[in-house]
Amino acid sequence: MVEVREFTRQEVALRDGKNGNPTWVIIRDMVYDVTPYLNEHPGGSELIADFAGKDATKDFDDFGHSGTAMSQLKLYKVGELNMSTDPYTDAEQCEWEHYNTP
Numbered sequence: 001m002v003e004v005r006e007f008t009r010q011e012v013a014l015r016d017g018k019n020g021n022p023t024w025v026i027i028r029d030m031v032y033d034v035t036p037y038l039n040e041h042p043g044g045s046e047l048i049a050d051f052a053g054k055d056a057t058k059d060f061d062d063f064g065h066s067g068t069a070m071s072q073l074k075l076y077k078v079g080e081l082n083m084s085t086d087p088y089t090d091a092e093q094c095e096w097e098h099y100n101t102p
């Protein structure tokens with residue numbers, strides 16, 4: 001069985017694109033290293049760089065990215081968010097679930 005790598009939000013936050021760090025983003029509980037994609041992004045590198053080390057789910061969805069964008073994203077997956085250590089408080093978690101529930 002392939003082992004899924006899990007990361008906490010704090011671990012992802014260390015990959016903030018600064019000081020030579022890679023640029024990781026969280027989208028729907030998945031963790032992506034989009035460093036090689038920054039300069040290929042049709043919306044420009046800045047829009048993604050703003051979310052380096054952070055959760056970009058809402059903004060990614062708000063733009064209404066195509067299926068192509070979603071499949072591009074898959075190429076950069078490095079793991080999943082470790083939900084059991086998620087530091088979100090209950091209230092934040094509710095808000096999170098609110099915009100992630102179809």
Ligand code: HEM
Nearest residue numbers: 025034042043047048056059060063065066068069072073
């Ligand atoms: C992190 C992974 C991301 C990937 C793989 C990605 C991929 C893409 C792709 C493939 C397109 C071309 C249109 C389409 O197929 O939908 C696109 C366009 C665009 N994206 Fe992203 N995107 C990402 C993140 C973001 C974020 C976080 C934002 C906003 C905060 C953003 C804003 C935009 C905008 C504004 C365009 C339109 C550019 C234009 O047509 O002038 N993207 N993106």
